[in-house]
Amino acid sequence: MERVRDVSELPKAHLHLHFTGSMRPATLLELADKYGVRLPEALTDALTGGEPPRLRATDERGWFRFQRLYDAARSCLREPEDIRRLVREAAEEEVRDGSRWLEIQVDPTSYAPRLGGLIPALEIILDSVDAAVRDTGIGMRVLVAANRVKHPLDARTLARLAVRYADRGVVGFGLSNDERRGMARDFDRAFAIAREGGLLSAPHGGELTGPASVRDCLDDLEADRIGHGVRAAEDPWLLQRLADRQVTCEVCPASNVALGVYDKPEDVPLRTLFEAGVPLALGADDPLLFGSRLAAQYEIARLHHGFTDAELAELARQSVRGSAAPQDVKAKLLAGVDEWLAAPAG
Incomplete structure (x- = not known):
């Protein structure tokens, strides 16, 4: 058997990591018990050692089931100490998987009602990130995400808030939830506000719907990165455009299979995107629901797509280049990738 390097040691x-979805299963079970929340059976089964829930999110009913599980988990985050715990534990998990830079995605309106309002909620999150950076040494920033199913005016409010806190650790602006709902162009003004404030544009697209949603993110939202973007593989012209513009696609293989976008890990078009020259950043999306974290995505690339250690190193480099990390941090991480690859395998 070929000797290979440990991907958990690859910088x-x-x-692409969502806030509630980053939670440890044991933490969610403890918080549910603390607040007397009865979690859906599909969720508790998965959290106590069963298989991750299989959700056909490619149809409306399946997406509703996924959202119901996510909302149940989010309802257990009620106090500032819960937020601090989630962020600290997420950082610890990232360090364990070799992540040296994390951009965690959050819609603060989801937590505002229990944390005293929109501004206090975001400040608690940012304070928690600062504490996690001090405690773990990881580089960590926040991407504020609007919700496609809410009014575009709400997105503008969030964009202005995100810009206001750009000097406190907000580096980007996203758009999440069911991409079949809400046209990208409806949110163009919110993204213009974010870009004018110096934030990265990182909307979701090309997961539940096809290449057209990726084109819309490029044309209407001037995306620097695409959350998912895998369906771009169905359009060679779009692949070329992403490669030419070096727009990073945040590909989440385990999530794609768990949500029924593809039937098997080997069906995710990692090779197609990679060989077309599209920059990739592998992501875990929602490990709480999908059962695997960041290093496991690199293992999928290795085991199901035949990526060599040199190619895995290049995936890591692309994730670093696509990030909002300062140049000196990027240089240090890229040097670390080279060191990993230069070390003996096994």
Whole structure:
């Protein structure tokens, strides 16, 4: 058997991790018990050692089931100490998987009602990130995400808030939830506000719908990165455009299979994107629901797509280059990737 290097020791950046979805299963069970929340059976089964829930999110009913599980988990985050715990533990998990830079994605409106409002919620999150950076040594920033199913005016409010806190650790602006709902162009003004404030544009697209949603993110939202973007593989012209513009796609293989976008790990078009020259940043999306964290995504690339250690190193480099990390941090991480690859395998 070929000797290979440990992907958990490969320095990398994680650019696609949702806030509630980053929670440890044991933490969610403890918080549910603390607040007397009865979690859906599909969720408790998965959290106590069963298989991750299989959700056909490619249809409306399946997406509703996924959202119901996510909302149940989010309802257990009620106090500032819960937020601090989630962020600290997420950082610890990232360090364990070799992540040296994390951009965690959050819609603060989801937590505002229990944390005293929109501004206090974001400040608690940012304070928690600062504490986690001090405690773990990881580089960590926040990407504020609007919700496609809410009114575009709400997105503008969030964009202005994100810009206001750009000097406190907010580095980007996203758009999440069911991409079949809400046209990208409806949110163009919010993204213009964010870009004018110096934030990265990183909307979701090309997961539940096809290449057109990726084109919309490029044309209407001037995306620097695409959350997912895998369906771009169905359009050679779009692949070329992403490669030419070096727009990073945040590909989440385990999530794609768990949500029914593809049937098997080997069906995710990692090779197609990689060989077309599209920059990739592997992501775990929602490990709480999908059962695997960042290093496991690199293992999927190795085991199901035949990526060599040199190619895995290049994936790590692409994740770093696509991040909002300062140049000196990027240089240090890229040097670390070279060191990993230069070390003996096994």
